[in-house]
Amino acid sequence: MIIRALRDVDIEPCIAIMLDLPLWREYGTTRDDARALFAGALTGAASARVAEAGGRLVGFIVYQLRGTFDHSGYVRAVGVAAGVQGRGVGAQLMDAAEHDILAHGPNVFLLTWARNDAAARFYERRGYERIGEIPNYVRPGITELLYRKTTGPIRPDASVRNGAG
Numbered sequence: 001m002i003i004r005a006l007r008d009v010d011i012e013p014c015i016a017i018m019l020d021l022p023l024w025r026e027y028g029t030t031r032d033d034a035r036a037l038f039a040g041a042l043t044g045a046a047s048a049r050v051a052e053a054g055g056r057l058v059g060f061i062v063y064q065l066r067g068t069f070d071h072s073g074y075v076r077a078v079g080v081a082a083g084v085q086g087r088g089v090g091a092q093l094m095d096a097a098e099h100d101i102l103a104h105g106p107n108v109f110l111l112t113w114a115r116n117d118a119a120a121r122f123y124e125r126r127g128y129e130r131i132g133e134i135p136n137y138v139r140p141g142i143t144e145l146l147y148r149k150t151t152g153p154i155r156p157d158a159s160v161r162n163g164a165g
C-alpha cells in the first residue's frame with residue numbers, strides 16, 4: 001500500500017468511498033459536498049492524501065495546516081473503504097497528515113461525532129485527548145467531540161507574568 005498526494009483522477013473514487021460510509025450518509029453529506037471537499041484540496045484550500053492498494057483507492061484524509069483558530073492543524077475527514085478497515089490504512093493516513101501538520105506547529109485538532117465510538121477509540125490510541133464538546137454544530141441533535149494531539153504549547157519559551165509583576 002502507498003500513501004500519496006491526492007490527484008485529479010482520485011476525486012470520483014474518494015467521493016464513492018465517502019458516500020458509501022454510513023457516517024457521512026448520516027451527516028447528510030451530498031455528492032456536491034464531497035466533491036467540493038476533495039476539489040478544494042486540489043486548489044490549495046486544504047491538503048489531502050490517499051491510500052492506494054493494488055491500484056485501487058482505499059482511503060483518504062483531508063486536513064489543513066492552519067485550520068483550527070487560524071493557527072493550528074485540523075484533520076477535516078479521514079475515511080477508509082468499508083472492506084479494508086482495521087488493517088492499518090487509517091493509521092498510515094493519520095501518520096502522514098500528522099507528520100505534515102506537526103512540522104508546521106505543535107497541535108493537531110479534529111472533531112468526531114459523539115456516537116462514533118470506534119473513531120474515538122482510534123484517535124485516543126493515537127494520543128488524542130478529548131478536550132471538549134460542541135453540541136448542534138454540524139447538525140441539530142448531534143454533539144461533536146473536540147480532540148487535540150499536541151507536542152507542546154505554541155510558544156513554549158514565553159513566560160507568564162503573574163499579578164502586577
Ligand SMILES: CC(C)(COP(=O)(O)OP(=O)(O)OC[C@H]1O[C@@H](n2cnc3c(N)ncnc32)[C@H](O)[C@@H]1OP(=O)(O)O)[C@@H](O)C(=O)NCCC(=O)NCCS
Binds near residue numbers: 092112
Ligand atoms: C476510523 C477509520 C478512519 C480508521 O481507519 P482504519 O483503517 O479502520 O484504522 P486502522 O486499521 O489503522 O486502525 C483501526 C484498528 O485496527 C487495528 N489495526 C491496525 N493495523 C491492523 C492490522 N494490520 N490488522 C488488524 N488490525 C489492525 C488498530 O489497532 C485499530 O484498533 P483501535 O481502533 O481499537 O485502536 C476507519 O475505520 C473509517 O473510515 N471509519 C468510518 C469513517 C469514520 O468514522 N471516520 C472518522 C471520523 S471523520
